[in-house]
Amino acid sequence: MSGDAKYEELTILKEIAELLNEGTDTTTILSGVLKKLLHVTGLQTGWIFLVNEHGMQQLVADVALPPALANNNKQRMCQGDCWCVSKYNNNTLKKATNIIECKRIEDALADAAGNTCGLTHHATVPLRAGEEQFGILNVASPNKTHFQKNELALLEAVAFQIGTALKRIKLTNREQEIALISERNRLARDLHDSVNQLLFSLSLTARAGVEMTTVDEVKQTFSYIQDLSQEALGEMRALIWQLKPQGLENGLVSALSSYAEMIGLSIQAKMSGAVSLHSKVEEALWRIGQEALANCKKHANTNDVALSLYAEENQVVMSIKDAGCGFRYEENSFILSLGLRNMKTRTEALNGRFQLTSRLGSGTEIQIVIPL
Known part of the structure; x- marks a missing residue:
């Protein structure tokens, strides 16, 4: 590599490092880095998948996707499998690699889904920090079927920077959660004392x-x-x-049952499935459950309430139902209650689905579905 080329590569890495250190919002950072990478390398198209521990990918950033992939709110990119994700999940994607052809493009061509703008191949590289992996970076250009070693080396360096930044964000978020829990505990002690x-x-x-x-x-x-x-x-x-919450260490259902009894409700609780919930999901369900039970106590004109929690490999479903007075509610109407809006916001923040069903004289049911 010539001195000028080496200097250019270092400049690219420096500019991307500066972007990665500017904030803690994953989507914003990754979108900015992807745009910068494509601009300085002359490549046209790129996208980033984050992949969770269950192998499910989430499209978090993309630039200049061809219509065949961008149509229908990028549905083709948000579901289904592909060769690069399969290699990642099989733990065989260790470094920047030429993917011979893009399966999503092949499927789009077979389905006559739209213009592919000459895109057929892409390079892919895992986003990792040490042994921990977070997802995949893909880049491509029309009619480009092969990436040179120096191109792959640059992609690998950038991917490592991204992986390190994602690790930093993860640790920062964890520290903030710990600090928040500590502050809640301190405030609870002060209020009690x-x-x-x-x-x-x-x-x-x-x-x-x-x-x-x-x-x-x-x-x-x-x-x-x-x-x-x-x-x-x-x-x-x-x-x-x-x-x-006292008793959350014994499980979500136990904690909500204890809370219901404390505020004077008679609760019937059942649980099925044996999936360990992420702390964020458990925290959200705990807060939503508290709000729903408090609403039952204040508005339902009944002390009888049923709680069910069903967990499976890819989602958890919680339902809280009473047979009280109910109220008029239409699914597409604006939610006036601050408590109900908070429940809906907490659910959607985890890409979940909030559903409320209520009729006068027929009680109210709130169902929360959150993907895992």
């Missing part, structure tokens, strides 16, 4: 006032204060539970 104890003392004082006075008006006032303090004490205990 201060406000909770003050409310308890207020309740005892009001009770003593009821017993000490003989004046009916004063007795009624103390009794009212006692009732309010007891209600506030119950709300505070529920808040502390939300901040620091």
Whole structure:
């Protein structure tokens, strides 16, 4: 490699490294890096798959896909298998490689799915940091059927930079989660040690006032204060539970059942499947379940509620149902309740599906489906 070529390669790697160090949003970073890589190398098309531990790929960045691959919201890129993903999942994709032909392009041609713009082949390289792998980088250009060794070496260097950045983001997110849990625990302790104890003392004082006075008006006032303090004490205990769930270590169903009993609900719970849930999924289901159970207590006019959790290899389904008063709800209507919007937002943040079914006099059911 000539000195000029070497200098150009180092410049490319420096510019990409700067992009990778600019933030922690994976999609934004990968899109920017892919555009930069294609611009400086003169290649035209590229895409990046992140692949989870179950071998499921997710298209997180792409540039200049031909219509045959971009049609129907890139459906052809978002589902189905291909040779590069198969090699990755079989653990045989170790370095930058020439893929002879692109299976997705072949399938698009066979289906007459649209213009492929002369794209037939691509190079592929795994995104990794040490022994940990995160996904695949693919690049291509029309009528380009082979990549030279120096091109593959550059792609490998860039892929390693991307893998290292993804590892950094993963560790940063984990540290933030740990810090958030620690802060919740601290706040729960503070609330328990201060406000909770003050409310308890207020309740005892009001009770003593009821017993000490003989004046009916004063007795009624103390009794009212006692009732309010007891209600506030119950709300505070529920808040502390939300901040620091006791029993989540025994499983999601156990924790939600305990929470339901604590707020005065009679719950029938069942669980099937034996898949270990990722902490983010478990946390989301826990928060959604709390909100749904609290809504049952406040609005359903019944204390009977049914909880079911079904986990399988590729998804988890949670349902919370009551036989209460229900309300008018249309699936496509705007959700006015902040609690319901929060549940929907939490679900969709994990690419899940939120479904609410309710009718006057026929109860309400909330079903959450989250892919694993």
